[in-house]
Amino acid sequence: MAKIIAVHSYKGGTGKTLLSLNLAVLYANRGKSVCLLDLDFRAPSLQSILKVKNADYWVNDYLNGVCDIKKVLADQSKTHAKRGKLLIGFANPSTEAIREMSAKDRKWEMKALGRLLSLKNTLLNDMHIDYIVFDTSPGLQYSSINAIVSADLVLVVSGMDISDIKGTHRMIDELYELFEKKTGLVMNKVFADFLSSKGHRQELAKKLMNNSNLPMVDMIPCYCDVLRAGGTALFANENPDHPFIKILERIADTIEKL
């Protein structure tokens, strides 16, 4: 069973952050201990969505070797989880931090990989966390590939755009398969007409799967309510009966079986 899930995509704006956050909250609401880490150092987002103004320590500090992971994790259980434990590590959104993170050398990235890999031991074994969710940067860059190597399962999110689909195909062949990573596909923001019949769904799934044997975890329609909220509402708590959350519940179930 996958314990560390990296949510990744070829292009930006596919819905990785919204998916990661709601998935983490859903697992917490099921009574699990969940740790969500923002690893998108070029465009940190979680702190904006959860309206967190400042943090004593960021995930950046952990990877820089400044502090241990416990100091980075903010306990958001009381504010954002109904039952279990929800710990969140935010990425530093300051321009200076973004600039610093994008100028790291290969040696630093190698050490960062070691630190991400050691989370398995610290969080899963010592702190008894049930699930770790990595919200990653899009495309092929150090921070996202480090996250992929450290994860048990990669959930790849793609939109319907042809450049996104083709990019996802390349990542399947040249990234996930090379690292022998368990991978599941999710298509997000799908135009409702494409999901109207079983035949349409199969056709669309085939397009993204591209002869690979990877499981098509789910296809999420484009919901105006989700877009209208503009990332300001945590649907998993505020609108748990919304079809978007029902599909995420299904995805959470599928991940547990993968």
Add this chain to the structure above:
Amino acid sequence: MTVRKLEGTQTRLLQKIKESLDSLNEKMEVIIELQKHSSKVKPTPEIPDVLDVMTLLSLPDHLRKTAITLCKLEQATAEEVAEQTRRARAVESSYLNQLVLMGYLKKERRGRKAYFCVDKEGENKTWQK
């Protein structure tokens, strides 16, 4: 008449030889200048071999598996790596030694056992290979 002709041919030949020597001289001077110039260019600094994810991606499949396993274990014997990869110990030992020769791993003997670890300090420079 014949002697005059012979002298003329000899002069032309000598003239040709002189021209060739001058041309050769010019070329030699250009080469010497070029050499002087190139000696002023600083040699490119040696980049330490680092086992980062991009390097992992560029490794052949059999070595990548070994390298990733060692990254996860931090330090391990060939036997411990073999337990994870489910390949023979001798095979892993050979792959690990290849990665040491490539400058990505460090090998340390402790008693009868050989431990491999990722060269985090990048001490193994390419010129040391």
